[in-house]
Amino acid sequence: MLKALNFLNTIAMLIILIIMSPMIAAATDSDEELAKKTLNPVADLISLPLQFNQDYGIGPADAKRSWLNVQPVIPFTLNKEWNLITRTIIPLIDAESPVAGGDNKSGMGDITQSFYLSPKGPVGGWIMGFGPALLYPSATDEALGGEKWGAGPTGVLLQQQSGFTYGLLFNHIWSYAGDDDHSYVSSTFLQPFFSYTTKTYTSIGLNTESTYDWNNTGWTVPINFYVSQLLKIKGQPISLQLGYRYYAVSPDNGPDWGLRFVITFLFPK
Secondary structure (H helix, E strand, O other): OHHHHHHHHHHHHHHHHHHHHHHHHOOOOHHHHHHHHOOOOOOOOOEEEEEEEEEEOOOOOOOOEEEEOOOOOEEOOOOEEEEEEEEEEEEEEOOOOOOOOOEEEEEEEEEEEEEEEEEEEEEEEEEEEEEEEEEOOOOOHHOOOOOEEEEEEEEEEEEEEEEEEEEEEEEEEEEEEEEEOOOOOOEEEEEEEEEEEEEEEEEEEEEEEEEEEEOOOOEEEEEEEEEEEEEEEEEEEEEEEEEEEEEEOOOOOOOOOOEEEEEEEEEEE
16 A cells, blocks of 8 residues: 555656746757657667566456566667667566465566667668577566577667657567576667657657567557656756556456656766
8 A cells, every 4th residue: 555655656746847948948949959869769868767567467366567667778889880889778667466375476587688789870761770689587476587508689760850769679589598397589669759849848649569479379468548748857858757557468367557657867978
């Protein structure tokens, strides 16, 4: 109950900040460019998103699953034409048992790291990046991860014009080593996204984070609706995001819906 109240208090504070943010953030050309970069997964921008999620309606116990994704993004300049963008997802998980009387689980999940080789300018109007994605068996409990090493290709394509951002991020990961008692990993991730950013740097967006499990031949398709706001507090640019997630397709005993909020610290060069 206390966790739920804290989460609701955080959401309320976030809504107030979003409403007040046009008064906090100054409207400058650099802010406009920064707002575009926050929506670009391969932008030449150091950032630290802290993404908090809660899913509801899991299993017969109608359980809840909470997790914090720590997602540092660090770009490296290779030469005048190319950047290397590193994106890491470190999940910290608190999962209630989906069945009555079962054990709750808390700890770190498996880490996913992506490397994007990205041209510094658009190619034919498209911003893009391609490279490898790696899966590390870092889970602190076997219930929180697959205990497999994995790798595969990843990529992103997007366009930004007239306030609109739209594109696709994808990867596919196969396992190649790890605990033989755990299932082989073959998973495709697809994230088409679309958003519009206003002149006050408020972005309204829609995306899916669809996963296809080739071993179990099944989709998981959460649809995310969100609003985000760029602002500055004592000179530090941050982005705040609040979202609702509906599971259009979910595995047996999977979640029905969820909430998300994200605070992203931005460090322009």
